[in-house]
Amino acid sequence: MCGLAGFYTNIANSNYTNILKSMIDAIHHRGPDSEDIHVFSNSNNGIVGLGHKRLSIIDLSVKGKQPMTSVSGKTTIVFNGEIYNYQPLRVELESEGWQFRTNTDTEVILNLYEKYGEDCLQYLNGMFAFAIYDREKEQLFIARDRLGIRPLFYMYEPGSTFVFASEIKSIFQFPGIHKSVNNSALIDYTRNRYVSNPETIYKGMMKLEPGSFLLYKQGQLTKKKYWDITNFEKRNLSFSDAQMELDQLMQDSIRLRMISDVPVGAYLSGGLDSSLIVAMMAQNSSKPIKTFSVGLENSQYNELGYAKSVADMFKTDHHEFVISPKDFRDSLYQVVHFRDAPSSETADIPMLLMSRQAKKEVSVVLTGEGCDELFGGYPKYAYDQLTDTAWGKIVFNNRLISKMVNSLPYSFRKAKLAYNSLSIQDDVKRYRNWFASFSESQADSLLSDEFKNQYLSDASARFPVINGVTNLDKMQYYDMKFWLTDNLLERGDRTMMAASIEGRLPFLDYRLAEFAFRIKESYKINGFNRKYIVKKVAEKYLPNHIINRKKIGFYMPIADWFRNEMKDFVTDHLLSSTFFNRGIFNKKKVEEMVKAHINGVTNHEKEIWMLLNLEIWFRSSVDRR
Incomplete structure (x- = not known):
C-alpha cells in the first residue's frame, strides 16, 4: 500500500519539483519506507509530474521503488495497492518474451498495459489505484479497482491542468487550488454521514468511481467504466453447489491476500465475518496468525470476550487494546484530518487507534468488510421485502399507525427507523433512509432556511440510477456503490493508512461480488435468516455460538x-x-x-x-x- 500524487499541466512553472515533493509529503503516512518523484515535459509543452510514497509489501528491495519505468522506457507508473494474481500473470508474460527487472506486481501492470492498453484492467484481480504516463501517446491513464477499495481523487481545469492523488490534502498543495465547500454535498453529508461519489465535500474535488478509468490528453479528460454488476440473472446452482463454490472462492481469496514479504495479521471482532477469515487464514499458515481486537474501557458493550474465544480456538498471537473516553475525544480532530472530511461513524476512532497498535506487529491486516453488503447481512435486507407484500402496502401507508409508531420513546428507535423506511415508496430514498442518521425531514429541519433555499434543490437532484432486477438486487447494488465505497472503504483506507498499515478485504474479491449477485436470493436471505449461505460455509470452520450470535457492532x-x-x-x-x-x-x-x-x-x-x-x-x- 502506498500514496501517489501527480499532475499534467501546460502552465509553466519552474518550481514543479518542489510542488510535487510537497504533494507527496502531505501523505507521508501512506508510505514511510521510501519516496521518489519524476517531473518531465513532452512535445506538446505539457509538464507531467508523478510522485510516490512507498509502504514496502512486495519486493522490499530498492528495485521496487516508484515511480517505475518499464523496460521499454515507454511508460512510467505510480501505483497504490496490490495485484493478487500478479504471479501467474508474470509467468504468462515472461513466456511471451516480456522482460522484468523486479519481483513486483507494479512491473506486471506496466507490461500488461504495454501489451493490452486500457484492456489490461480486465486481467487484474486486486485493489488498486494507479497512474501510467504513456510517452508515445503523451497521455495519462488512471484507473481504480472494481469495488473502490483504493482511493483516487482529482481536480480538473479544462484545457490546462489535471491534478490527482490518493488523498485530497495532497491535491491542495498544488498552486491555484483552493479549499471551497461543496454545499449541495454538505447537505448529502447531513443526511447520510458521507458524500456520494463522484463528488466530495470540497467544491470541484472529485472521486474516481469504482470500476472506472480516466484518460487525460491534450487538455481533455475522458472517463470510462470498465466493470460493473450488470448481469443479475440467477445461476441455476443447487444450494450445496453454491455453498461449495463460495467456500472455494473464499479460500482462494484469503490465500492470495496472505501473499506478502512482510508480516500479515487480521482484525478480529469475534463476529462471523472476521472469525471466518481467521479460521481460513489459520489453515494456510504454519505460524500463529497475529490477531487484533479493540474494546472500551469499563464497558458492557465490549466484544473482546468473543474475539478472545476465537483467538484461543485457532491459537492466534492475540493482542487486545482498550480505549477510554479521553482517547476518543482526543482523536476526533486526527480522524477528521486523515479522512479529509467529517468523520462518518464513531467506529472510525477505534479503527485508527487499533491500527496504530497493530503496526507495532504487522504491516498488513485482513478485515471482514463487504460481507454484509454482498450476502445480505443487515436486517434491512430481510425487512425491506415487506414493501412488496399486500399486507405491507396497507400497514406502511397508514397515518394512524405512523403516528403511533413515531410517538414511541427513543428506546424504540430501531422500530421507528424500520417503519419509517418501509413507508418510503421511492426506492433510492428508502435505501438511503435505512442507514441515515435521521430522515430527510429531520435533517432539513436543522438547516437554516437561507441555506436550504440556495442549495437543497441541487442536493435533491443527485440521486443515482440503480442497477438490478429485484428489490434486493437494487438495494445491495446501491449499498455496494455508495454506502460501502464512500463510507466503510474510505474509513478503512484512511484510518489504517494513517498508521501506515495495509488492509486487505477477502470478501471484496470481484469474483465473490459477481458470485453474490448471481446466486438465488433465498441463499442469502432465508426467511429472516441473513447471510444464510455464509453461515452454512462457516459451519465447517466455526462453532454455532460464533456463527449465530447476535451482531452487535462496535458501539460507542x-x-x-x-x-x-x-x-x-x-x-x-x-x-x-x-x-x-x-x-x-x-x-x-x-x-x-x-x-x-x-x-x-x-x-x-x-x-x-x-x-x-x-x-x-x-x-x-x-x-x-
Missing part, C-alpha cells in the same frame, strides 16, 4: 459521553458564535436539540455527532486555508 456510548466527559467539548463547538455564523444551521433548533440531550430529555447523539464532526472539519480544514 457517545450519548452518555456528550452529557458528561465531552459536554464542554460539544457546547464549545455547537453553541459557539463560530458555528452559527456559518449560516448553515437553524440556531434555535440546534440550541434546543443540544440542551435537550445534555439535560437528558431526549437522545440526539446521532444529530450531535453529525454536527460536531462537521464543525471540526470546518475549523481544522476550511478555516485554515
Whole structure:
C-alpha cells in the first residue's frame, strides 16, 4: 500500500519539483519506507509530474521503488495497492518474451498495459489505484479497482491542468487550488454521514468511481467504466453447489491476500465475518496468525470476550487494546484530518487507534468488510421485502399507525427507523433512509432556511440510477456503490493508512461480488435468516455460538459521553458564535436539540455527532486555508 500524487499541466512553472515533493509529503503516512518523484515535459509543452510514497509489501528491495519505468522506457507508473494474481500473470508474460527487472506486481501492470492498453484492467484481480504516463501517446491513464477499495481523487481545469492523488490534502498543495465547500454535498453529508461519489465535500474535488478509468490528453479528460454488476440473472446452482463454490472462492481469496514479504495479521471482532477469515487464514499458515481486537474501557458493550474465544480456538498471537473516553475525544480532530472530511461513524476512532497498535506487529491486516453488503447481512435486507407484500402496502401507508409508531420513546428507535423506511415508496430514498442518521425531514429541519433555499434543490437532484432486477438486487447494488465505497472503504483506507498499515478485504474479491449477485436470493436471505449461505460455509470452520450470535457492532456510548466527559467539548463547538455564523444551521433548533440531550430529555447523539464532526472539519480544514 502506498500514496501517489501527480499532475499534467501546460502552465509553466519552474518550481514543479518542489510542488510535487510537497504533494507527496502531505501523505507521508501512506508510505514511510521510501519516496521518489519524476517531473518531465513532452512535445506538446505539457509538464507531467508523478510522485510516490512507498509502504514496502512486495519486493522490499530498492528495485521496487516508484515511480517505475518499464523496460521499454515507454511508460512510467505510480501505483497504490496490490495485484493478487500478479504471479501467474508474470509467468504468462515472461513466456511471451516480456522482460522484468523486479519481483513486483507494479512491473506486471506496466507490461500488461504495454501489451493490452486500457484492456489490461480486465486481467487484474486486486485493489488498486494507479497512474501510467504513456510517452508515445503523451497521455495519462488512471484507473481504480472494481469495488473502490483504493482511493483516487482529482481536480480538473479544462484545457490546462489535471491534478490527482490518493488523498485530497495532497491535491491542495498544488498552486491555484483552493479549499471551497461543496454545499449541495454538505447537505448529502447531513443526511447520510458521507458524500456520494463522484463528488466530495470540497467544491470541484472529485472521486474516481469504482470500476472506472480516466484518460487525460491534450487538455481533455475522458472517463470510462470498465466493470460493473450488470448481469443479475440467477445461476441455476443447487444450494450445496453454491455453498461449495463460495467456500472455494473464499479460500482462494484469503490465500492470495496472505501473499506478502512482510508480516500479515487480521482484525478480529469475534463476529462471523472476521472469525471466518481467521479460521481460513489459520489453515494456510504454519505460524500463529497475529490477531487484533479493540474494546472500551469499563464497558458492557465490549466484544473482546468473543474475539478472545476465537483467538484461543485457532491459537492466534492475540493482542487486545482498550480505549477510554479521553482517547476518543482526543482523536476526533486526527480522524477528521486523515479522512479529509467529517468523520462518518464513531467506529472510525477505534479503527485508527487499533491500527496504530497493530503496526507495532504487522504491516498488513485482513478485515471482514463487504460481507454484509454482498450476502445480505443487515436486517434491512430481510425487512425491506415487506414493501412488496399486500399486507405491507396497507400497514406502511397508514397515518394512524405512523403516528403511533413515531410517538414511541427513543428506546424504540430501531422500530421507528424500520417503519419509517418501509413507508418510503421511492426506492433510492428508502435505501438511503435505512442507514441515515435521521430522515430527510429531520435533517432539513436543522438547516437554516437561507441555506436550504440556495442549495437543497441541487442536493435533491443527485440521486443515482440503480442497477438490478429485484428489490434486493437494487438495494445491495446501491449499498455496494455508495454506502460501502464512500463510507466503510474510505474509513478503512484512511484510518489504517494513517498508521501506515495495509488492509486487505477477502470478501471484496470481484469474483465473490459477481458470485453474490448471481446466486438465488433465498441463499442469502432465508426467511429472516441473513447471510444464510455464509453461515452454512462457516459451519465447517466455526462453532454455532460464533456463527449465530447476535451482531452487535462496535458501539460507542457517545450519548452518555456528550452529557458528561465531552459536554464542554460539544457546547464549545455547537453553541459557539463560530458555528452559527456559518449560516448553515437553524440556531434555535440546534440550541434546543443540544440542551435537550445534555439535560437528558431526549437522545440526539446521532444529530450531535453529525454536527460536531462537521464543525471540526470546518475549523481544522476550511478555516485554515
